[in-house]
Amino acid sequence: QSVLTQPPSVSGAPGQRVTISCTGTTSNIGVGYDxxxxxxxxxxxxxxxxxxxxxxxxxxxxxxSGSKSGTSASLAISGLQAEDEADYYCQSYDISLxxxxxxxxxxxxxxx
Amino acid sequence: xxxLVESGGGVVRPGGSLRLSCAASGFxxxxxxxxxxxxxxxQGLEWVSGIDWTGGDIKYADSVRGRFxxxxxxxxxxxxxxxxxxRVEDTAFYHCARVPGFGGTSSWFDPWGQGTLVTVSS
Numbered sequence: 102q103s104v105l106t107q108p109p110s111v112s113g114a115p116g117q118r119v120t121i122s123c124t125g126t127t128s129n130i131g132v133g134y135d136x137x138x139x140x141x142x143x144x145x146x147x148x149x150x151x152x153x154x155x156x157x158x159x160x161x162x163x164x165x166s167g168s169k170s171g172t173s174a175s176l177a178i179s180g181l182q183a184e185d186e187a188d189y190y191c192q193s194y195d196i197s198l199x200x201x202x203x204x205x206x207x208x209x210x211x212x213x
Numbered sequence: 214x215x216x217l218v219e220s221g222g223g224v225v226r227p228g229g230s231l232r233l234s235c236a237a238s239g240f241x242x243x244x245x246x247x248x249x250x251x252x253x254x255x256q257g258l259e260w261v262s263g264i265d266w267t268g269g270d271i272k273y274a275d276s277v278r279g280r281f282x283x284x285x286x287x288x289x290x291x292x293x294x295x296x297x298x299x300r301v302e303d304t305a306f307y308h309c310a311r312v313p314g315f316g317g318t319s320s321w322f323d324p325w326g327q328g329t330l331v332t333v334s335s
Contacts, residue, residue, distance in 0.1 A: 146328065153321070201272050
């Protein structure tokens, strides 16, 4: 059961900027807990894209950026490329569920 | 190279049990927490359970608490998930992942194993 809400899909033309929202509550993001983002290609394993709201692991292009404000977080993809077409998930910590980790509902990014 | 390899999946009847294993290599296993995340075919990610490096801090999702037991053997660089009272809705790929600082509110999961498929069906 996901407690972080994401739009089911977003799309954009190559070169455009798209953003994916991750809406939480005062039990998770709103408390100040960090948000992490994962990228998953069809049939592949999820890969860490952003950790601690805005930090990119080595090898992740700088066109991916993360931010957080209030009870929400966002992932932005600038200069969208065809290879960015994938599913994206946010993840955080939730204090209401006996202290556990939670994922977002997932967003499919389509490059037009 | 950090490598996580899951095994132990299969087909089981409702009410049955399975034990999953995750073999780790390429890093100092007892420096990290570990976690299990599942993904039903065509569905999103669901966090299942996690354990810190000592085995002393363990957490479960409400959906599996009381039925699943996570454990680790640092001498064998291995993580386990004992699944009892399995339900049809437990059908999913089960991935293990490494967790820097498990238990903290900022923990992330990296990298992930390829996963092992658990199918619960009569």
